[in-house]
Amino acid sequence: MSESSLRLVWVYPDLLSTYGDQGNALVVERRATQRRVPVTRVDVRSDQPVPTSGDIYLIGGGEDRPQRLAAERLRRDGGLNRAVANGAIVFSVCAGYQILGHEFINDLGRPEPGLGLLDVVSTRGEGERCVGDVLADIDPQLGLPPLTGFENHQGITHLGRTARPLARLRVGKGNGTGDGTEGAFNDTVFGTYMHGPVMARNPHIADLLIKLALDVNALPPVDDQWYDALRAERIAAAVQPA
């Protein structure tokens, strides 16, 4: 951790905040504060430089045109790549996940270069949008309980050699490749298609990011009763849709 407080950077809320993505920032903030870890949250608009001194960067989902604009501006800015080179943690969702890869299909139907922070390439699915509750088992290396989320996308993301699947699907489309994978990660860079927002349904992911930032193995427990209740409800709904 670079300063006495945890620096949480929310990247481009003006472009990539269509699906309640602020929720991930709010959950990280809340759970750090509950552990008496002071948090400085910086919301970076797309006409501002991305600071390189953050500990945790969050990047959310958005519509097709804002996604292209965000990729253009992040490439030009370079701040996020420098931050990752410094060891920063990045957690990305949906459109943001695609931007972190090598390439995705933009709103004009053309390949758009991403930031190359994850070894993934995304295309657009032909069929219906993937919409619904998802249940998946997170890579055991991360030591987390099952992933519950809501997917709402049309993307297909292929993982390269250095990207590990974030989770193995029990229910849902995830990366959309049909190989049962959902999301990707490599070292401290994470990507997922899960909304919900994902931290609200999986507070342990927020805790993981905080632990990585503080470089500690454990955090004091907090009251998870409402998270647990929501998780139980949504996992049941994924297994047995109404």
Place this chain on the structure above:
Amino acid sequence: MAGNSEPLSPRAKLAVTAGRAAAAVSRAAGKGSGSVIGGKVALRFDPDLLARLARHLDVVLVSATNGKTTTTRLLAEALRAGGPVVSNALGANMPAGITSALAGGSDARFGVIEVDEKYLAGVARDVSPKAIALLNLSRDQLDRAAETRMLAEKWREGLAGSEAIIVANADDPLITWAASSSPTVVWVAAGQSWKDDAWSCPSCGGVLQRPGDDWYCGECGFRRPTPTWALSGDHVVDPYGVAWPIQLQLPGRANKSNAAVSAAVAAAFGIDPKVALERMYKVQAVAGRYDVVSFLQRDLRLLLAKNPAGWLETFSLIDGPPTPVILSVNARGADGTDTSWLWDVDYTRLAGHPILVIGDRKMDLAVRLEVANLQFRVCANLDEAVRSAPPGRIEAIANYTAFQDLRRRVGN
């Protein structure tokens, strides 16, 4: 303007009659008002029926993400000063429901029609409206993938060259983008509380600058047009600079905004703002919204909020603490099944209110409120929530199907 010179053709008459019969069957079977099913049957008989019915009327279309039902009611009241009005006052706002509503108004001069956002361009093409009121556009029902800017773009293409007078909210950049392809636009400074869908220039994608009430794009020069009408506190200021007091029974800033736009539309039909606004005062509740009902010895005010912009406006009109607030959220088909929008709503605005949580998705709300560091209580149902509040006023805020559930339970 609406000369009833040309009677309906026999085919059109048959279609109207068949539609009425189907609606009667639907009502008898207990399937609600029957207006939608009636319209569907009528359209099957004569696909041009909507256009033929509208030909006899001066039609005004009203569309928006929020406030279209209320504005349709306010405007219908105002235009009655000029002649009989037919309107889809029950909110059946897709082509079938609109057809059904118009079929019931053969003697009317005006047709005041609420239109679902996705159908606006098509309905505008079919009915050749005299005026179109465009209020606001913001995120709604995320799982439908109806991207907000794409919607504005569709409106823009559909309304380009329209002969209608477009009455549009100059404070909403997406509305401005949608309307500005039209030859005749009356700009109303009707305000915009929710700004998070309009930080990008709809024209070039640049970042919009928003100093005070103004907005402009620093890159392409797209900017807020100069309004001729303006909502100013409790008044609407007309093009001559005269400030007319807005007195409504409906609460909140958003309804004043709806009234300001309605006054501008009414003026386009020669109705004086004073007369229009006096008539708008008559509107008490709209399809149960804003109604205060007595239930278990409490006074429940029923408030509908379907999306982040709607919740924001609703928080600004509720009574202050310690008035208890019941929140109810569902995620059934009509609500949109993606609940992530809850995280765009600033629930910290409810700090100090006792908060009672119900609805299909009460656990999503519970986590949302926990993260906002608010005190709340999760209840099994409306009765339990009401009983846990002291006698007196309770504000009950619900999204679409949750609102219908509330109305059913309290017998409204």
